[in-house]
Amino acid sequence: MLTARIASAQGNYEIQVYGADTVPPKSLMIELHSNYTVTGQPKVIDGVYPTNHQEHETLELTQGINDWAEVGFYVFTSEQDGHGVQWVGDHIRPRVRAPDRWHLPVGLSLSTEIGYQRAEYSTDTWTWEIRPIIDKTAGRWYLAFNPALERTLHGPDVNQGLGFSPAVKVSYDFTAKISGGFEYYADYGRLGAFDALRQQQQQIFAVTDLNVSPKWEINFGVGLGPTAATDHLIVKGILGRRFDWGKKSAVE
């Protein structure tokens, strides 16, 4: 997920709290993340373009490997007056989850993500993230927690060590097809030496998910960033479609 520390210098490209499920084998999930910063950073800082009024389109392709593993690939783009449509970078994200036979009372998976982004959009050009994912559905409630750790591999923050960037989602099923709730994203800074509050990234989104079909993912939200280091108002949307490929047999 290209957010958090990168976001401290740039905007948000994929704003999503991960659930523990993985894409099934012989399936490809295609998602388009569309995020628009209504009110963001208006100035050029350290050569990085301002986030204000940036439109980010991120293409995410996730291929199921087996019933407990997947790999995702991202293409980040940005559109802004004066800069046009620009390629920002790419990431790759392998992920594994606890198999069903473990009979865990919660969903559990582990994601790792590595990738490059251009210096015009992030001073840290190579970054790595490891993201544990825990989720639980209980009745109408859904809870997901992603206590992510991030590290810069190339850029000014390369000596900063691990940063802590948790994300949380709480939602409620109003009907079988409509859920609503909140998503929280943060970057507290270096693990063991968190930044002062005003330097931290803090965002909270009111979101809705439309569960129209197992093949479709539709998410929409509006987020507020109350701290000085955060973009103050962002609108986000995710549109995903799962494609099954290969010969499907009733006996499989």
Added chain:
Amino acid sequence: MISRRRFGQLSGFAAGTAILPLPIRAATVPDVTLDIAPYTLEASPSQHFRTVAYNGQIPGPLLRMRQGQEQSIEIRNSSKDPEVVHWHGLFLPSDVDGAMEEGTPMIAPGTQMRMSFRPDPPGFRWFHTHTFAGKDLTKAQYGSLHGFLLIEPRDDPGGYDREVFLALHDWGGHFEGGGDGSMNPVYDVSTINGKMLGFGEPIRVKQGEHVMMHVLNSSPTEIHWVALAGHSFQVVALDGNAVARPQTLAMLRLAPAERVSAVVEMNNPGAWILGDVRKHIQSAGMGAVIEYAGAAGKPIWTQPESLNWSYREFAATEEPGPAADEAARIELVFDAKFEGHGSEEQWRINGKSYPHTDEPKLNAGQRYRLVMKNMSMDDHPIHLHRHTFEIRMVDGSPEMRGPRKDVVLVPAKTTAEVEFVADNPGRTLFHCHQQDHMDRGFMMVFQYAE
């Protein structure tokens, strides 16, 4: 709201208290004794399940009874939970049929009861527990309280050399922890007669034999598809009732509680696998080896590539059935009330969940047509107690004189119509045989008018 479990405790024990201890009758030796007690199943050396079984075996003992000949049965409950034994497919009075919803008394832990009945109709029946499991996926039908019951007719047409009884079952059920996985149970292990493929004794046959295979799906929730590599099945009866048109088929489909009786001609020497057609189910253990005398080598499996089964193939072609207007129609709509992606649905019949469902009154001697419209996304194996019905229509098929059964699978988003004659007065339970569905309200009771 009174839950099904609470309702059962109230009604069952209230009735049972007066009826349960029968020390006077105990002076005579019963024809059948069933001892319900804890048991550990070894499905394979690495797969053990703590469960409760009849007479320390899985499946329970094979019971053979003569049609119409009175049987006395003693049931001892050595488990820690109240129990009741349902005699599935028999025309019995409500107080011994084996459903607390009909008024059969529960058997309290540590007690025993006697009952007697004259078994009818003839055919392949079975007996099983009829209790509540809820979220404990080791109890009720998730456990191992099931056994074969063969009611031998006064005149057996024969046509086979020997019989083999096979029970399909699933074990280690659980709800998945995260995401949307809580809707239906999933299982770790599947067995035939309590053993995973490769760990049970082979079924030994001789070339030229005609083996009658009585196959029961005792699974709490799962439909199974079964084939015998290198052979075909001549299906002669469904749910124990002879079919109008026996069919020779490559595979059988059995919804929970369904039975198929099929003759297999042993005409292809070797060692073969009889198992679930779907790869992941057979991998979970659902299979058995059929071994010809003198055969050697690894058992062979031939993988079918499609699933084929239709009730319609067994329908009579020439007999015109009773006119549709001879039967009084009872419209039943099945749907579910959404309770969240992390909960199972609350199942409803005509908008109500048991114990709040309607109790339609039947007139003795009247023919009825149950028009079952399944609005849900799940298939439902529907069971009518104490009666046999005739399938008249499934999934948009033309009108037919279909097989006589006591369970019919009504696929998702389809309508099925069956007819029966109300000829066995007493409270009569009607329900989905999926344990998790009946636990969540998918039941209703028919009454008879006075």
